[in-house]
Amino acid sequence: xxxxxxxxxxxxxxxxxxxxxxxxxxxxxxxxxxxxxxxxxxxxxxxxxxxxxxxxxxxxxxxxxxxxxxxxxxxxxxxxxxxxxxxxxxxxxxxxxxxxxxxxxxxxxxxx
Amino acid sequence: xxxxxxxxxxxxxxxxxxxxxxxxxxxxxxxxxxxxxxxxxxxxxxxxxxxxxxxxxxxxxxxxxxxxxxxxxxxxxxxxxxxxxxxxxxxxxxxxxxxxxxxxxxxxxxxxxxxxxxxxxxxxxxxxxxxxxxxxxxxxxxxxxxxxxx
Numbered sequence: 001x002x003x004x005x006x007x008x009x010x011x012x013x014x015x016x017x018x019x020x021x022x023x024x025x026x027x028x029x030x031x032x033x034x035x036x037x038x039x040x041x042x043x044x045x046x047x048x049x050x051x052x053x054x055x056x057x058x059x060x061x062x063x064x065x066x067x068x069x070x071x072x073x074x075x076x077x078x079x080x081x082x083x084x085x086x087x088x089x090x091x092x093x094x095x096x097x098x099x100x101x102x103x104x105x106x107x108x109x110x111x112x
Numbered sequence: 113x114x115x116x117x118x119x120x121x122x123x124x125x126x127x128x129x130x131x132x133x134x135x136x137x138x139x140x141x142x143x144x145x146x147x148x149x150x151x152x153x154x155x156x157x158x159x160x161x162x163x164x165x166x167x168x169x170x171x172x173x174x175x176x177x178x179x180x181x182x183x184x185x186x187x188x189x190x191x192x193x194x195x196x197x198x199x200x201x202x203x204x205x206x207x208x209x210x211x212x213x214x215x216x217x218x219x220x221x222x223x224x225x226x227x228x229x230x231x232x233x234x235x236x237x238x239x240x241x242x243x244x245x246x247x248x249x250x251x252x253x254x255x256x257x258x259x260x261x262x
């Protein structure tokens with residue numbers, strides 16, 4: 001469900017290959033991302049281009065990852081679909097996450 | 113997955129398990145989305161997904177493949193009513209009455225909530241929410257106006 005690619009300056013871009021982040025897959029997503037973070041990848045960009053919708057479990061997994069990375073790293077989202085953005089806005093999580101239009105903008109943003 | 117339609121009503125039934133939710137989402141994309149402004153549709157779809165998840169996770173202890181969750185759409189003029197029927201444990205009335213999104217300070221990451229969004233999303237996304245329970249059957253009705261984007 002995840003593919004990742006190491007970029008410059010310790011940044012890793014993680015692409016979700018499934019079209020939703022929900023109660024069905026949030027636990028495995030959380031576990032896999034935690035492994036990456038504990039393995040030292042703490043400057044993460046989540047590329048959500050394939051994700052058509054998230055539910056509260058998916059949202060919780062994103063927040064959990066953000067808290068796990070905490071101040072020792074960075075987490076950004078990119079290529080967020082309108083339906084996903086709608087949930088982030090409704091829950092005010094759009095004020096919490098750094099959100100970029102696409103992967104290039106996110107890499108540039110975290111590199112500054 | 114079972115679909116049936118009668119005049120202005122559209123109905124679907126899915127097995128009460130999380131992995132059947134994508135089929136419901138696909139059906140909503142086909143049957144409900146054309147009637148709604150996009151911003152409204154995404155919020156309503158999120159509310160329906162949360163309502164189904166709530167039945168599966170809390171009403172049926174994680175899922176019951178032998179049970180069905182039925183969803184009906186009643187589209188009339190500029191509003192739509194969504195009926196969600198199940199035979200799981202009812203939602204406690206105090207939880208529905210107090211349903212709201214968690215409050216938090218976006219600058220305090222350590223204190224961000226990781227759960228408790230489900231019923232709040234439902235309450236925030238719709239204009240009216242009613243719930244009836246009796247004879248082993250529950251029906252959650254979500255009503256939304258289909259006005260243009262604010």
